[in-house]
Structures are given as structure tokens and as C-alpha cells.
Amino acid sequence: HQDTFSLVLPKHHPMNKASFEAVKKIANEPFIFFSSDDSPFYYDLIMGICEDHGFQPKTFHKSVNALTIYKLVEEGLGIAIVPTALQYGYKENVKFVELTHIAQRTELYMIWKDSNRNPVLKNVLDLFVNKG
Structure with missing residues (x-):
């Protein structure tokens, strides 16, 4: 599954989905990144x-x-x-603006054992397929 990226903004930030114009408009903001040591790809x-x-x-x-x-x-x-899929399941006091008009995408993969009998596995697979 290919996934887009999204901006993560504080709830009080003046930018939102409707007012977002371009990535360059956030150039002067301080950024919080995934660690380059632990997540070099992202x-x-x-x-x-x-x-x-x-x-x-x-x-x-x-x-x-x-x-x-x-x-x-x-x-x-x-x-x-962050990858857009990372917003699901979090109830933090932030807002997301999906960056649909950029070239970068990330790949999401799932693997599991055929012998896995956990009843939740079907729900997780359905969620993954339906979000894709």
C-alpha cells in the first residue's frame, strides 16, 4: 500500500485543510522529526x-x-x-493536513503467519485493505 504524508499541527495553529496552500508556507516553523538514526527512511x-x-x-x-x-x-x-496512516487510532489534540500534491509516498506492508489464529487478525487485515 502506498501512503501519503500529512502535516501534524497543533489544534490552535492557524493553518488547516481549507487554508493550506503550499509546503513552502511552513518553511519557518520548527519541526519535530522521526530520528534519523532509528528511522532513516522516513x-x-x-x-x-x-x-x-x-x-x-x-x-x-x-x-x-x-x-x-x-x-x-x-x-x-x-x-x-508523518505518514498519513499514522494518524489513525490517535486521539491527541492535533490536526492533520494531508499532503496529496507531493511526489513522496511511503510503502506500508503487512506480514503474518498463516497459522495465526488470533481473531483480531481479520479485523486488522480488513482495516488495512479498506484504508488502502
Whole structure:
């Protein structure tokens, strides 16, 4: 499954889905990134998004955990760009703006054992297929 990326903004941020114009409009914001040591693929893709739009982002903080990133954004310490699928299941006080008009995408894969009898597996597979 190919997934888009989304901006993660604090609820009080003036930008929203309706007012979003271009990635370059966020060039002066402090950014919270996935760690380049633990998530080099995501880090490079997100840096590429910024560079493709003419700016080098100001890094405020790096984290290996999406929930930590969301909490830092919620506190107004910066904004983030994450794979869009990472917004599902989180009830943090942030808002998401999907970046549909950029070239970068990420790939999501699922693997499981055929012998897995966990009854929740079917629900997870259905969710994955229906979101794709």
C-alpha cells in the first residue's frame, strides 16, 4: 500500500485543510522529526519533501515514537510531517493536513503467519485493505 504524508499541527495553529496552500508556507516553523538514526527512511523522505519545496527545515526535536511527536506538536513546540496512516487510532489534540500534491509516498506492508489464529487478525487485515 502506498501512503501519503500529512502535516501534524497543533489544534490552535492557524493553518488547516481549507487554508493550506503550499509546503513552502511552513518553511519557518520548527519541526519535530522521526530520528534519523532509528528511522532513516522516513527522515530522508521528509527532508526530501522540504528540500523539494525550497527550504531546509529547522529541527526542534527528533523522536522514534509517533505518539511523542504528536505530544510535542500538541504542546506547540513544533510541527511534523508523518505518514498519513499514522494518524489513525490517535486521539491527541492535533490536526492533520494531508499532503496529496507531493511526489513522496511511503510503502506500508503487512506480514503474518498463516497459522495465526488470533481473531483480531481479520479485523486488522480488513482495516488495512479498506484504508488502502
